Amino acid sequence: MRYIFMRTNLLKLFVLIFLLPASYLYAYETEKPPRDRFVVVLDAGHGGKDPGNRGNGFKEKEIALNIVLQVGKALEKRGDIEVIYTRKSDVFIELKQRAKIANDANADLFVSVHLNAHNSQAYGTETFVLGLHKSQENFEVAKKENSVIFLEEDYEITYGGFDPNSPESYIGMALMQEEYLNQSILLADFIQKNFTHKLKRKNRGVKQAGFLVLKNAVMPSVLIETGFLTNNHEGPYLNSRKGQDNLSNAIVDAIIKYAENINLNTLESISDREFGIAESSDYYEGITFKVQLAAGSTKLETKPYNFKGFRNVTREKEDRLYKYYYGDTSSYMRIQELHREAKEKGYPSSFIVAFKDDKKITVNEALKSEVN
Structure with a gap:
């Protein structure tokens, strides 16, 4: 009889301990500020x-x-x-x-x-x-x-x-x-x-x-x-x-x-969207910016199915590698937009390159050039 009484009390204690945290948790959750501000x-x-x-x-x-x-x-x-x-x-x-x-x-x-x-x-x-x-x-x-x-x-x-x-x-x-x-x-x-x-x-x-x-x-x-x-x-x-x-x-x-x-x-x-950035100009005279999508020893057709749907991709051979470019503009702001587009559509390692008179130069050198 004593054993049953102890079991009953222990069971009640267990239920009480089990329920109390839940009620406290519920109260806490209802008082928490929203997380999505x-x-x-x-x-x-x-x-x-x-x-x-x-x-x-x-x-x-x-x-x-x-x-x-x-x-x-x-x-x-x-x-x-x-x-x-x-x-x-x-x-x-x-x-x-x-x-x-x-x-x-x-x-x-x-x-x-x-x-x-x-x-x-x-x-x-x-x-x-x-x-x-x-x-x-x-x-x-x-x-x-x-x-x-x-x-x-x-x-x-x-x-x-x-x-x-x-x-x-x-x-x-x-x-x-x-x-x-x-x-x-x-x-x-x-x-x-x-x-x-x-x-x-x-x-x-x-x-x-x-x-x-x-x-x-x-x-x-x-x-x-x-x-x-x-x-x-x-x-x-x-x-x-x-x-x-x-x-x-x-x-x-x-x-x-x-x-x-x-x-x-x-x-x-x-x-x-068009926001009309109020700049005197964003075009660098004699400079061409492109986004390099990929490079490799395999010569690929520059068709959209080879480049995740991108059109107007160009291919150039440099030493033993074929390099594939997207975009062709003198506007640095425009090439930044094209670069973001390339990264979003599956080319996270793509990067911007610059050319002057068909010769590759660094982007920093290009940005030091005169702006139209």
Whole structure:
């Protein structure tokens, strides 16, 4: 009898122990925040000992922070977007640390907010994605933003000898973030259209330039120049409550539109869309870019069935190897698109090659050539 009683109590205890964790687990699961939130990292340019641009008595670091905090506050009201800031106060954050914050958060988007300045009465908004600048004007903007590294300790080591004032330092950036270029352009396009159509700001366009803060971020990334502090009319607007409200609302709307389109996957292929990159030109005089798909000792017919459906494949013999190329263009942006297409359709090891006067040269040499 005693044995049966003990068995009964042990059984009850076992059932209790078994059920309790389940109930606790259920309670925990119901209280966990959703995992599928869209993560946006907002980066207010400059800060602390780095005031950024100045004009008409206004400081870039202060206005950029005001806009970012307003953007973040609006996005945080939505339950489906998580906001992370690189700074929320007047502190100095190194460029590499800004990108690290975004990478550590596994963010879906990196948005850096800045304000422009010029020795003329230039005005208007422009949004940059990472790439090789095609004009001296874009180079000057990138130089100015990248020169903040001179305020950092051991910047020569941290950035591998990168010199913001040397055009050669920017060559390699043309190959960085290639995977995210189209998404970055998509967001930049949304932002510029909002500035232009909703706020009636002058549209200086979507542009490419070599910004260090974008280079190290492994996600779609943009750098927004919201206007010129040095312009006698635009400067006061940027410093006003109304101006900052308008600009932040336009950025919020663009981010939400981007997130919804990406999450719902309702857009046609981004690479097929036209965004109108505002560059003086993207064509390199006397240069031909191609994508090398494969190489081997076997001579293949350049028919689509031999190359995963690709048409217009060309074959050239180099020493004992036959090399097979896709594309033929002087536009570096266009060859980047073709390269992405090749990788997506089954040629992950493909790469871009360059020719000048039918002689193969390195891509870096080609990118140093004059642009039409």
